[in-house]
Amino acid sequence: MSRDQALITGILLATLVMFAWGRWRHDMVAMGALLAAVAAGLVPGAEAFAGFGHAAVVTVACVLVLSSGLQSSGAVDALARVALPRAGRPLVSVAALTALGAALSAFMNNVGALALLMPVAIQLAAREGLPPGRVLMPLAFGSILGGMTTLIGTPPNLVVSGFRAREDGAGFAMFDFAPVGVAVALAGVLFVAVAARWLVPVRERRGADAFDTGAYLTEVRATDDSAAVGMTLREIEQALEADDVQVIGLVRHDVRVGVPPPQHRVQSGDILVIEAGPEGLAATLARLGLTLEEDVPVLGDAAPRAAEAREGGDAAPADDDLVLAEYAVLPGAAVVGRSATDIRLRDRYAVNLLAISRQGRQTIARLRKAKVRPGDVLLLQGSPEAMAEFASQFGCVPLADRTLRLPAARQAWTAAGVMVGTIALSASGLAGSAVAFAGGVLAAMALRVVSPRTVYTAVDWTVVVLLGALIPVAGAMETTGTAELLARLILEQMAGGDAVVALVVILVATMTLSDVINNAATAAVMCPIALQTAGHLSVSADAFLMAVAIGASCAFLTPIGHQNNTLILGPGGFRFGDYWRLGLPLEVIVIAVAVPMLLLIWPL
Incomplete structure (x- = not known):
């Protein structure tokens, strides 16, 4: 191993450890890895930030904006009302909801799809007398599975396509992922819908007539x-x-x-x-x-200050206007790591924090000073408008039944039309994905589907920075020969020179990494190794790259492997060790379906 190979290997190992540790945000870790690679001379300083102009990074940002338009216009709510059965057997209802989550995730951000369907899942659980977790976990897993079916379904697919474009001059098309991805998603959705009854543990269920977030x-x-x-x-x-x-x-x-x-x-x-x-x-x-302790009237000085902060100048809410509501905290939300005191919740928004539901941890020092964590459930008191504004700004989603606020049916159709048109433009090959989706964002702004002010808030900048920083680091793996070294190790020590065994090893290794670190980061690390492995075997690299795409979308064993798993942690009352019971057999099914399909659709 040369000096440069040792350096990049050390940087990657340290990066993976930091990702798994979770103390720092993923974008901070990725930026640290990039700067370390530049300092070590592994990435030229002039090319350090070239990753931010990568087509995958631009496309991810644009997809997030268009997803926001689908959410805010009410298009997804309308689809849910039409697609989901109003009554029926619990198995059919859970399967239909899980399938809808998978279908939405194929064309929009899967965290957004889950957030929109969570209130529906909770209503379904109450209606069918099911523990909420037995609906929420299949829905979360289904929305992850759906992302592997299209180019834009999840960031790892865009990363994989980018590596193929650099290798062969052309990336994967919009629906190249569908033959394998749809087969895996269908098998997975069917399994989780049926097996959830036996494999999802019941936590803190106190009654069938109300949703319980736990203690x-x-x-x-x-x-x-x-x-x-x-x-x-x-x-x-x-x-x-x-x-x-x-x-x-x-x-x-x-x-x-x-x-x-x-x-x-x-x-x-x-x-x-x-x-x-x-x-x-x-x-x-x-x-x-x-x-x-926090149940005090949000009147007097607080309400005028909150009204001024919202630039509304409305009068203070009356006691009769105050309601209680539960909100789940999204991963990466602006409220994470901050307390009610830090954000001046009562002064700025005329909202009281009454309680926090946090599974697995019971060491909150003072409620108003407690730092919020992803997956927490907040019990808030205030006017519906004030709580909705707070939730929108700080990244929380309601768990109770929502009053749908549809700006107009025409706007929902417009949002859906823009997304369909953009996908068609990209799939036709008339424009690259980045150009097509940038045009879609411009059209959405011109047609007022998304306002210019919300375009930048709709983008998850942590994902953008993560991808932009890691792409040059992944390039350094190839230029230093480290990817080739790891590929040889896989071939000689694990696969014995057999291409099919090597394909399975790549898939399983990617799935394992994805359970503990960000899936886009997993794809960026594994793609160079997959390419070098295929090169040594003198076979087509497409099957190996597709294996990376499938494996990166299979984070089912832990609540930290994927944001959707984190989001249901509090509402489902789950513990860290609850996920593998359903997730491990699901991953076995993914391997059993994916490998034959990969060999059939992308022959070696």
């Missing part, structure tokens, strides 16, 4: 007339034992006692940090005369 961590205050004043914590827990409520902390004079002794007596003004479900929380307030 909330919230704060309640003992006032002068509270029955809890003078009681010991042991007495309080005994009184609330039937309601499955647990006291996990106490705050007195702004000082938190993390593990208060059971004989500790409650005083007026004390704040109890409790873990309770929705029904248990209500019973606690009624039984002991406690009040929610």
Whole structure:
């Protein structure tokens, strides 16, 4: 191994470790890898940011904008009402919803597709008497599977196409992924819809008539007339034992006692940090005369300030206008890593944070100062308009039934028409994907499907930076001969020189990486290795590149492998180890279907 090969290998290993660790955002890690490669002389300084002009990066950004137009216009909501059965057997309903999620994900951002269908999934679970997780996990997996069926379905496909274009002069066409991708997606959707009944664990289900996000961590205050004043914590827990409520902390004079002794007596003004479900929380307030710490009228000075921040100048909301709603936090949302105090939630938006549902972690110090994490479920109080504005700005999605706000039926048709026209232009070969989708964004802006102000907020810039930074690093793998070295290792030590075995090894290795790091990053790392492996075997590289595309879209074992898995973590009440039960057999099915289809459609 040469010096340059050792350096790029070390940079890649460190990058993968940082991705898996999760302490830093993926775009930060990718940019660090790029700058390290430049500093080591592996990437010329003049070409360091050439990746940001790559067709895959431009296309990803444009697809995200067009997806935003489909969401905001109400086109997806209208499709869901038409496509989903109003009644029927639970298996049929779950299968139909999962299939719809897969179909939408073929042409729009799969996180957006899942976010739009989550309220539908929760209504379906309530209607059929199913635990929410048994609908949410199939939907999340289905929306991931759907992305592998078209060029624009998921960023890894665009990355793979870009590597093919650099190798052969032409990338994959819009529907080149469909023969293998559709076969895998159909088998996967059918499996998860049927097997979810047995393989998805039930977490914290307290009733079939309401959606339960699991236990909330919230704060309640003992006032002068509270029955809890003078009681010991042991007495309080005994009184609330039937309601499955647990006291996990106490705050007195702004000082938190993390593990208060059971004989500790409650005083007026004390704040109890409790873990309770929705029904248990209500019973606690009624039984002991406690009040929610954050449940104060959002009137007075707060509402005018919030109105000014929204440039509306409206009057303060009346008490009757205040409602409770649950919102799930999207991965990469602007609220992640910030607290209600940090964003001045009450002052700016006239919204109260009443509780946080966070599965697997029960160490929130103070509610208003708790840092929000992806997959958390926030219980908010405020006017519907104020909460909708907050959710839109900070990346949260509602979990309850939504009032659909359709600007006009014509706009929904326009949004769908722009997307279909753009796909047709790209598929026809008259324009490259980047040019076609850039034209689609321009048309969407001209037709007012998306406003010029929201174009830039619709783009997930973390993905753009991730791709733009990693593409030159992946190029350094080839120029230093590291990809060739790894390809030889695969051939000699694992595949024994057999092309079919090597194809399976590439697929499984890609799937394994995708379970712990970002899927676009996985594709960028594995494509050079796949190309070199095919070159050493003197076979067509297309099957190997398609194996990378399939494997990169198969992150089913952990909640961190894909954003959709993270998004359902809180609403489904899942734990880290719950995903592999359904995900592992699903990945086996993917391999069993994908390998024969790859050899049939893309012969070696």
